[in-house]
Amino acid sequence: MRALLAAALIALATPALADWAATEAEARGQTVWFNAWGGDPRTNDFIAWVGAQTEARFGVRVEQVKLSDTAEAVARVRAEKAAGMTEGGAVDLIWINGPNFLAMKEEGLLAGPFVADLPNARFVDLAPGAPATRDFTVPVAGMEAPWRLAKFVFAHDAARGAEMPRDMAGFVDWAAAHPGRMTHPNAANFIGATFLKQALVALAPDPEALAQPVTDETYARETAPLWAWYEALRPNLWRQGKAFPENESVQAQMLGDGEVDVAMFFDPAAPAALIEEGVLSETVRVFVPAAGSIGNVSFVAIPFDAAHRAGAEVVANFLLSPEAQAKMQDIRVLGSFSVLDPARLDAAAQADFAALPTSPALPTLADLGPVLPEPHPSWMTRLAEDWARRTAE
Structure with a gap:
């Protein structure tokens, strides 16, 4: 039944949406190994919530590999490439920035551009030179998806x-x-x-x-x-x-x-x-x-040999949903500022952000x-x- 529904969606959708329907169909049943710094309990809890949501909605499980240093995951992917691997890699999604992104980009360790394929990328300002298009001055070139402001x-x-x-x-x-x-x-x-x-x-x-x-x-x-x-x-x-x-x-x-x-x-x-x-x-x-x-902006990227690329794209897309971004910005959850452009949100999403709790210790953007x-x-x-x-x- 699910396969028939996916086929119907693909037949009716525009080419871009058809591709995404195929991605969701492929992702169902996958487990995404999300390599992310594990030193912040609030971030770990948020990633666990994301995994619960993607599993319930899309059939995509998330297992966080809690890193003490992102370079650990980079070294793992580098070793897989040196061993001649081109698929089945241990890292599906990685929270990455700066020197580690530059190293993976220069060494060909990242999957090709994928951000433009994410439906929720429409909520992000991706105009040339925008913050979400550069990582420590290095052009992202669609190889990482933004997920939180820092x-x-x-x-x-x-x-x-x-x-x-x-x-x-x-x-x-x-x-x-x-x-x-x-x-x-x-x-x-x-x-x-x-x-x-x-x-x-x-x-x-x-x-x-x-x-x-x-x-x-x-x-x-x-x-x-x-x-x-x-x-x-x-x-x-x-x-x-x-x-x-x-x-x-x-x-x-x-x-x-x-x-x-x-x-x-x-x-x-x-x-x-x-x-x-x-x-x-x-x-x-x-x-x-x-x-x-x-x-700067924090990003997630997909290694070139990720075993579950479709699932990783589904997770990256969900991280950019107004629902996930509002949840993340809630100080009772994580409190990180959203990467979404408020002008691109509908009235309901804007209201969700406006209703978030405040605190005397929570600075405004002007502060x-x-x-x-x-x-x-x-x-x-x-x-x-x-x-x-x-x-x-």
């Missing part, structure tokens, strides 16, 4: 009374006045590396140089102020800058426990959500440098200030390696 923010407990710096340079004086009350995640972690990138963007003599692939010459010139700033900051960090929390979740717990006074996130709604969960005090508030902070562009992925790789060398000395 912007780097700081958080502090306003009840503790300390006035927070308004620019990155000011953290040196702030840490000196409050020794041991600040830290950042290990720069091997994305949030720790982003903290360094935020400072780099603020302090670099020529920020436009950061949009280009790094060279020895540009690295030496543009990072000199950064490392001078960091050397002044580090002795006054938690544990004299000799140890660092593993990731943002650990640092958030440290803020909640009163062990430090500052935390940092790449999700502006995370502090409000953590207040709801009882991890952070109700007096925690978000702040950003006056000049703005780094922002978040300007969005600063991510440097080219090669800068993040070089910064993390240099930081590891410097802190090991």
Whole structure:
């Protein structure tokens, strides 16, 4: 019966919709192995909800492979290609950004363009140069589908009374006045590396140089102020800058426990959500440098040899549905800002977003200030390696 219904839909639909009906028919019964960073319980719970919905609606199960580092999944796909595999790969869908996307794109590890085939892509601004078309300055070329907005923010407990710096340079004086009350995640972690990138963007003599692939010459010139700033900051960090929390979740717990006074996130709604969960005090508030902070779009991609490509496309499409995006933006669920263009939504969907709960700790887009562009992925790789060398000395 299902096969007859799918055939009828294909016969009646436009070519694009006919193709999608065929994709849904092929996907039914598949299990999608979704490789995604597993360090945030809220994100894990949201992915579990997505899987429950796609299984009930489309017969597509989702199994999250919880990564500590996205590079683990990249290495797996790279090894499969080296072994001559062209199908049946272990990774069906991957949450990916920046250097990992660049590596997979350059090495031919991604499935061909698929975003234009997703019916729900009509809700996203995909005009040339739009945020959803570039990943850390690298053109996406339809090889990744957007699913959540991200912007780097700081958080502090306003009840503790300390006035927070308004620019990155000011953290040196702030840490000196409050020794041991600040830290950042290990720069091997994305949030720790982003903290360094935020400072780099603020302090670099020529920020436009950061949009280009790094060279020895540009690295030496543009990072000199950064490392001078960091050397002044580090002795006054938690544990004299000799140890660092593993990731943002650990640092958030440290803020909640009163062990430090500052935390940092790449999700502006995370502090409000953590207040709801009882991890952070109700007096925690978000702040950003006056000049703005780094922002980008998070994407999902499909490896070239994915065993269940049709199922992966169904999941990527559902992630872009107004229903899933509104659920994601709810601070009681995940709280990440939607990637959808509100002007492309119908009145009912707009009303769903307007009805989402708010919180004193939830910033508005105006509160978040300007969005600063991510440097080219090669800068993040070089910064993390240099930081590891410097802190090991």
